[in-house]
Amino acid sequence: MSGEFDLIAKYFSPLAAGVQGAFGLKDDVAAIAAGDLAVTKDLLVEGVHFRSRDPKECIARKALRVNLSDLAAKGARPFGYFLGCVWPAGVKESAIAEFAGGLRLDQDLFKIALFGGDTTAHVQKGAPLTVSVTMIGLQGPAGVIPRAGAQAGDDVYVSGTIGDAGLGLAALEGEFKLSPAHKAFLADRYRLPSPRLSLGGALSGHANSAIDVSDGLIADARHIATQSGVTIEIGAEKIPLSAPAKAWLGSLGDFESGIGRLATSGDDYEILFTAPSSRRRSIEMASQASKTAITRIGSVARGAGVKLITANGTEIAVAKGGFDHFGD
Amino acid sequence: MSGEFDLIAKYFSPLAAGVQGAFGLKDDVAAIAAGDLAVTKDLLVEGVHFRSRDPKECIARKALRVNLSDLAAKGARPFGYFLGCVWPAGVKESAIAEFAGGLRLDQDLFKIALFGGDTTAHVQKGAPLTVSVTMIGLQGPAGVIPRAGAQAGDDVYVSGTIGDAGLGLAALEGEFKLSPAHKAFLADRYRLPSPRLSLGGALSGHANSAIDVSDGLIADARHIATQSGVTIEIGAEKIPLSAPAKAWLGSLGDFESGIGRLATSGDDYEILFTAPSSRRRSIEMASQASKTAITRIGSVARGAGVKLITANGTEIAVAKGGFDHFGD
Numbered sequence: 001m002s003g004e005f006d007l008i009a010k011y012f013s014p015l016a017a018g019v020q021g022a023f024g025l026k027d028d029v030a031a032i033a034a035g036d037l038a039v040t041k042d043l044l045v046e047g048v049h050f051r052s053r054d055p056k057e058c059i060a061r062k063a064l065r066v067n068l069s070d071l072a073a074k075g076a077r078p079f080g081y082f083l084g085c086v087w088p089a090g091v092k093e094s095a096i097a098e099f100a101g102g103l104r105l106d107q108d109l110f111k112i113a114l115f116g117g118d119t120t121a122h123v124q125k126g127a128p129l130t131v132s133v134t135m136i137g138l139q140g141p142a143g144v145i146p147r148a149g150a151q152a153g154d155d156v157y158v159s160g161t162i163g164d165a166g167l168g169l170a171a172l173e174g175e176f177k178l179s180p181a182h183k184a185f186l187a188d189r190y191r192l193p194s195p196r197l198s199l200g201g202a203l204s205g206h207a208n209s210a211i212d213v214s215d216g217l218i219a220d221a222r223h224i225a226t227q228s229g230v231t232i233e234i235g236a237e238k239i240p241l242s243a244p245a246k247a248w249l250g251s252l253g254d255f256e257s258g259i260g261r262l263a264t265s266g267d268d269y270e271i272l273f274t275a276p277s278s279r280r281r282s283i284e285m286a287s288q289a290s291k292t293a294i295t296r297i298g299s300v301a302r303g304a305g306v307k308l309i310t311a312n313g314t315e316i317a318v319a320k321g322g323f324d325h326f327g328d
Numbered sequence: 329m330s331g332e333f334d335l336i337a338k339y340f341s342p343l344a345a346g347v348q349g350a351f352g353l354k355d356d357v358a359a360i361a362a363g364d365l366a367v368t369k370d371l372l373v374e375g376v377h378f379r380s381r382d383p384k385e386c387i388a389r390k391a392l393r394v395n396l397s398d399l400a401a402k403g404a405r406p407f408g409y410f411l412g413c414v415w416p417a418g419v420k421e422s423a424i425a426e427f428a429g430g431l432r433l434d435q436d437l438f439k440i441a442l443f444g445g446d447t448t449a450h451v452q453k454g455a456p457l458t459v460s461v462t463m464i465g466l467q468g469p470a471g472v473i474p475r476a477g478a479q480a481g482d483d484v485y486v487s488g489t490i491g492d493a494g495l496g497l498a499a500l501e502g503e504f505k506l507s508p509a510h511k512a513f514l515a516d517r518y519r520l521p522s523p524r525l526s527l528g529g530a531l532s533g534h535a536n537s538a539i540d541v542s543d544g545l546i547a548d549a550r551h552i553a554t555q556s557g558v559t560i561e562i563g564a565e566k567i568p569l570s571a572p573a574k575a576w577l578g579s580l581g582d583f584e585s586g587i588g589r590l591a592t593s594g595d596d597y598e599i600l601f602t603a604p605s606s607r608r609r610s611i612e613m614a615s616q617a618s619k620t621a622i623t624r625i626g627s628v629a630r631g632a633g634v635k636l637i638t639a640n641g642t643e644i645a646v647a648k649g650g651f652d653h654f655g656d
Contacts, residue, residue, distance in 0.1 A: 004654045023474065026555050028398040028539060029368040029465075031472045037365075040357040041410040041462060043446045070356040082369040084412075084460045091654075118371045121654055124456055132412045132446075132460035134369060137357075144359045146351065211356060227354050326332045326415075326449055 002093060008119055011100035012083070015107060015114040019080065022115045030082070030115035036139045038076035042067050046088075046128035050191075051172065056095050058191040059131065060102030066214065067135035068110060068195035069269040073212035075140035075204030078110060078197070083117035084132035089125050110197070140204030145273070150209040150228035154274035156298035157283065159196045161242040162217050164189035166265020182244035189242075193269035198290035200271060206282045210273035216264040218318050220272050221298075221306045231303030232274075236310045239263060240295040256316050263308060264318055274300050330421060336447055339428035340411070343435060343442040347408065350443045358410070358443035364467045366404035370395050374416075374456035378519075379500065384423050386519040387459065388430030394542065395463035396438060396523035397597040401540035403468035403532030406438060406525070411445035412460035417453050438525070468532030473601070478537040478556035482602035484626035485611065487524050489570040490545050492517035494593020510572035517570075521597035526618035528599060534610045538601035544592040546646050548600050549626075549634045559631030560602075564638045567591060568623040584644050591636060592646055602628050 002010065008025055016022040021031040044063045046052055054062075064081065071078045083103075087096065107113060115136070168190030170176065171183045178186070195212075203210065209228055211220045217239065225232045236259045241249065249258040275283050287294045308316040330338065336353055344350040349359040372391045374380055382390075392409065399406045411431075415424065435441060443464070496514030499506050506514070523540075531538065537556055539548045545567065553560045564587045569577065577586040603611050615622045636644040 002654065007654055023476070026551075027402070027472070027475045029366040029402045029404065029472055031467055032365040032367055034362065034365060037360040037362060038357040039360055039410065039444065039462075039464075041412055041445050041460075043412040043414060043448055043460065045414050045448060045450060047451045048448060074355070074357045076357065082367065082462055084369055084371040086371060086373050086458055087654075116367065117369050118460075120371055120373060120376060122373060122456065123375045124454070126452070127455050128450065128452055130414055130458050132369075132371065134367075134410055134462040136367075139359055144355070144357060147355045148351070223354075326330065326335055326419075 019113040040070040041134040044131045056098040057102035060099045063131040067133045069212040071137040072195045072197040072200035073210045074144040076137035078137035080115045082134040086130040087121040142205040145210040148227035150274040152302045154300035160270040163262025165267035199292040202286035202290045207273040213268040234298035238297040347441040368398040369462040372459045384426040385430035388427045389434045391459040395461045397540040399465040400523045400525040400528035402472040404465035406465035408443045410462040414458040415449040470533040473538040476555035478602040480630045482628040488598040491590025493595035527620040530614035530618045535601040541596040562626035566625040
């Protein structure tokens with residue numbers, strides 16, 4: 001294994017090549033000349049946010065994408081990131097190389113660059129890989145789309161499909177058996193989320209509030225409801241589902257408990273947002289311009305909390321609205 | 329133990345109270361309206377960068393200070409930070425409260441605010457506390473002081489005293505016995521570095537190159553030498569030492585090996601910098617204005633590498649110039 005500085009020079013400095021202000025990762029800070037920035041920071045921990053057996057390339061890409069998703073939901077345009085890694089004791093250089101390869105793929109895909117960071121290793125045997133990313137972007141022309149802006153009367157929308165990642169994780173953990181094609185699709189949705197950057201940018205100036213769905217649709221709707229001081233009602237049958245999720249739900253034979261599970265499983269990384277109903281045409285155009293499917297799933301009213309309601313008016317009880325790392 | 333969002337609301341949101349663009353830590357991103365920024369990110373891992381028994385308050389403050397030190401060395405003025413914590417499984421709420429108390433102390437002391445971040449917990453029993461900080465500041469009027477700017481003919485200076493933190497750690501680990509007062513002084517230097525922010529700001533526009541001493545005086549001098557394409561010669565007797573370090577060195581009875589150890593132990597968080605000898609008056613004024621002691625310890629010449637030389641011309645062999653997390 002090479003030393004720390006060799007590893008940085010070999011695998012990480014190339015990811016910052018030619019980036020003004022990154023100093024080739026050879027200085028203590030990055031110097032960013034910029035206007036109004038949007039910044040986010042998300043940590044991923046082995047065993048918590050990804051599985052030990054997940055390919056390193058996927059872990060790297062997911063670490064970038066969950067942060068990109070935060071910026072997407074706020075209508076911001078990412079341009080660079082800082083990376084902190086704590087590797088397991090005795091990590092093989094090939095693992096770091098594979099990880100850096102994943103970063104490179106997504107840097108090219110999302111047009112972002114590495115500006116700096118920190119690479120270290122655990123001394124404790126078996127301690128988990130931990131990846132910390134701080135992602136920096138430029139705010140949209142109307143500023144960031146807040147969580148706290150939902151208004152009574154707003155429509156509620158979500159991009160893409162909901163519940164795939166949770167099913168993918170459960171399938172990987174062997175909870176149930178799916179066709180190989182469905183399992184592969186859902187596992188991919190778990191391992192490699194698609195940050196909705198184009199949609200987020202197009203929503204800037206139109207959406208009143210937005211959040212990316214990481215804790216689960218209901219839990220994240222609750223964040224908007226709480227911050228905005230409103231209630232959000234979501235139609236259970238309106239929640240967009242992928243074909244594999246529909247197949248799973250059909251085979252389950254219990255719509256209410258199935259949709260409840262899909263709406264409370266995390267890691268979707270879709271955008272949940274609200275907009276005035278007078279803006280339906282603009283929202284439709286934002287979806288078309290960004291080539292990103294969206295679905296109108298509910299509405300905002302005065303009050304508090306989130307309700308998941310079936311077409312015949314039954315409220316589906318949702319015991320717990322999302323994963324909590326410290327919950328009892 | 330409260331849940332994740334309760335913990336954030338109780339301990340961390342108050343640290344972001346009233347901060348424009350931090351949204352009370354209740355949104356996905358922070359929005360920073362700013363000019364030319366300097367950004368740095370350093371991770372601290374239990375067992376690597378701090379001891380398991382260190383008070384949580386100290387760990388929090390050290391995590392901020394090692395990042396503040398990076399900005400100090402670059403002449404930048406910090407204004408805010410992002411925090412990522414991975415707590416051990418089953419962490420007690422009192423530990424988080426104590427940690428947040430440490431953050432508050434140093435926020436007030438250094439006039440910085442929390443802008444956002446991520447709080448999570450290990451699922452694996454015994455996995456170490458990991459703290460990731462991204463610190464954001466404004467560049468000085470002359471931009472950041474680079475590592476790569478040292479010129480042949482420059483003087484080499486260092487602030488404060490060298491080797492205290494390494495001795496403090498060794499004393500805490502029981503490697504040798506010191507008087508209680510000396511042990512307390514050195515342990516404090518290890519646990520709670522003093523970022524030299526005033527000095528760094530005053531050096532902007534005067535120093536040609538700078539770095540904060542985290543890997544060790546010789547290792548960090550080597551970073552400057554390598555990035556600048558020069559050689560740096562340091563006078564062994566000129567290295568500034570605290571009274572407890574002098575006492576330890578005297579009791580050791582072997583100046584060369586003792587000073588070699590002090591010059592290669594890490595965690596000093598002093599500023600090592602170079603400046604043209606024509607600027608000696610300005611550098612002296614920067615020291616006085618910032619009330620920070622500095623010592624001229626060497627000079628820059630054409631060539632490569634770093635030499636530690638005694639007054640009678642002997643070169644002290646330094647086997648390894650700093651701690652490497654991946655070294656063999």
